[in-house]
Amino acid sequence: MNTRPIPIVAAGERRNRGRKVAVIGAGSWGTTVAKVLCDAGCDVRIWARRPEVASEIQVAKRNSQYLPGINLPKQLQATSDLAAALKGARLVFLAVPSQTLRQNLLDIEPYLDRRSVLVSLVKGVEKTTTMRMSEVIADTLDLEPERIGVISGPNIALEIAKEQPTGAVASCASLEVAQEIATAASAPYFRTYVNTDVVGTELGGVLKNLIALAIGIVDGVGYGENTKAAIITRGLAEMTEFAVAQGADPTTLSGLAGLGDLITTCQSPLSRNNTAGRLIGQGYTQEETREQMQQVAEGITSVAPVLEIARERGIVMPIVEQVQMVLEGRMAPKDLGPHLATEDDVPQPELSLNATKPGRWRRLLDRMRGHAE
Numbered sequence: 001m002n003t004r005p006i007p008i009v010a011a012g013e014r015r016n017r018g019r020k021v022a023v024i025g026a027g028s029w030g031t032t033v034a035k036v037l038c039d040a041g042c043d044v045r046i047w048a049r050r051p052e053v054a055s056e057i058q059v060a061k062r063n064s065q066y067l068p069g070i071n072l073p074k075q076l077q078a079t080s081d082l083a084a085a086l087k088g089a090r091l092v093f094l095a096v097p098s099q100t101l102r103q104n105l106l107d108i109e110p111y112l113d114r115r116s117v118l119v120s121l122v123k124g125v126e127k128t129t130t131m132r133m134s135e136v137i138a139d140t141l142d143l144e145p146e147r148i149g150v151i152s153g154p155n156i157a158l159e160i161a162k163e164q165p166t167g168a169v170a171s172c173a174s175l176e177v178a179q180e181i182a183t184a185a186s187a188p189y190f191r192t193y194v195n196t197d198v199v200g201t202e203l204g205g206v207l208k209n210l211i212a213l214a215i216g217i218v219d220g221v222g223y224g225e226n227t228k229a230a231i232i233t234r235g236l237a238e239m240t241e242f243a244v245a246q247g248a249d250p251t252t253l254s255g256l257a258g259l260g261d262l263i264t265t266c267q268s269p270l271s272r273n274n275t276a277g278r279l280i281g282q283g284y285t286q287e288e289t290r291e292q293m294q295q296v297a298e299g300i301t302s303v304a305p306v307l308e309i310a311r312e313r314g315i316v317m318p319i320v321e322q323v324q325m326v327l328e329g330r331m332a333p334k335d336l337g338p339h340l341a342t343e344d345d346v347p348q349p350e351l352s353l354n355a356t357k358p359g360r361w362r363r364l365l366d367r368m369r370g371h372a373e
């Protein structure tokens with residue numbers, strides 16, 4: 001019997017041989033995912049809005065604006081022609097800003113194969129509708145859930161483009177389709193797990209951006225690690241409560257798409273959300289920060305729609321509320337940290353979930369006093 005281990009690359013290449021995939025959007029994340037897909041053995045076409053970006057990727061195998069210094073795989077094909085990018089693609093990965101996705105979907109609709117699966121790589125919500133990206137896809141293209149997927153995780157593009165190892169989660173209502181997506185997007189330096197919790201996977205990516213803004217703000221003020229650790233810990237509780245109220249599985253939020261992504265975005269100076277927060281903490285206005293940022297910082301746009309949903313559903317999100325107050329100039333950045341607790345007179349027990357909800361708090365106190373319901 002031949003017991004020699006099969007090299008992962010070869011196995012991946014074999015599984016993906018002849019698999020045609022498209023990536024829509026050639027910013028830092030779209031280009032990085034295109035590299036991962038190529039390294040996994042897929043036949044990849046990336047669409048860039050600007051012809052000069054497509055041309056640089058196609059000819060020089062570089063995307064110098066978004067991934068400076070990275071050599072892209074020689075087999076990667078790039079185009080600014082949507083029809084050419086989508087021809088024959090069963091998996092279509094979407095890496096455009098959240099606020100343009102709806103229009104981008106309308107643009108690609110005529111060229112989609114009727115069996116195509118659309119995979120969102122986007123970590124924002126639509127401001128005008130408060131919809132998650134999978135909801136925008138379903139709403140715009142009227143696709144069944146088995147044709148909509150999501151990938152999310154601790155994924156700073158430049159690190160992955162340098163082949164520094166990490167993981168992510170591919171999610172779809174159909175486990176079989178999630179596995180197909182994960183197989184296509186698994187390279188030796190990029191391990192993709194699967195789940196069927198689209199809501200949790202998607203919201204993990206959205207909500208960690210809001211907590212990373214808070215971390216950036218206190219970093220800009222000059223606060224240290226205690227403040228940040230408190231925000232990350234309480235932030236995860238806020239994220240989990242919000243996501244579970246929308247139907248997410250809480251375990252998703254403690255996995256790569258939740259805690260994992262929260263850690264990387266809060267720690268990395270490469271994170272755009274973290275950077276935007278830091279500029280605001282240093283005293284720049286929201287407008288000045290937007291001008292300085294050359295790239296998408298999804299968190300800034302997601303604060304208002306997330307809070308709109310939270311308020312409608314009675315979910316208390318003190319950190320995100322304070323981020324909004326700071327963004328709008330209603331709170332000084334230096335005041336964000338000390339106000340992590342609610343204004344209740346009674347000291348609260350620390351809970352991973354719902355510590356801020358008065359009803360839950362009262363029930364918990366009752367239980368602690370031995371008056372269980």
Ligand SMILES: NC(=O)c1ccc[n+]([C@@H]2O[C@H](COP(=O)([O-])OP(=O)(O)OC[C@H]3O[C@@H](n4cnc5c(N)ncnc54)[C@H](O)[C@@H]3O)[C@@H](O)[C@H]2O)c1
Pocket residue numbers: 025026027028029030049050066095096097098100104121122123124155156157158294295296298
């Ligand atoms: N960069 C990362 O590390 C990373 C990792 C995971 C997820 N994401 C998510 O991926 C999404 C895309 O982010 P990114 O990092 O690639 O952003 P980016 O700023 O690097 O690139 C954005 C891309 O969108 C293009 N674009 C702008 N307006 C457009 C329009 N109207 N139509 C089509 N394309 C348009 C830009 O030309 C650019 O190619 C975001 O939701 C982000 O949260 C990013």
Ligand SMILES: O=P(O)(O)OC[C@H](O)CO
Pocket residue numbers: 123153154155156157209212261264265270271272273274296297298
């Ligand atoms: O640069 P950010 O803040 O958009 O974060 C990038 C990724 O989402 C990290 O997983």
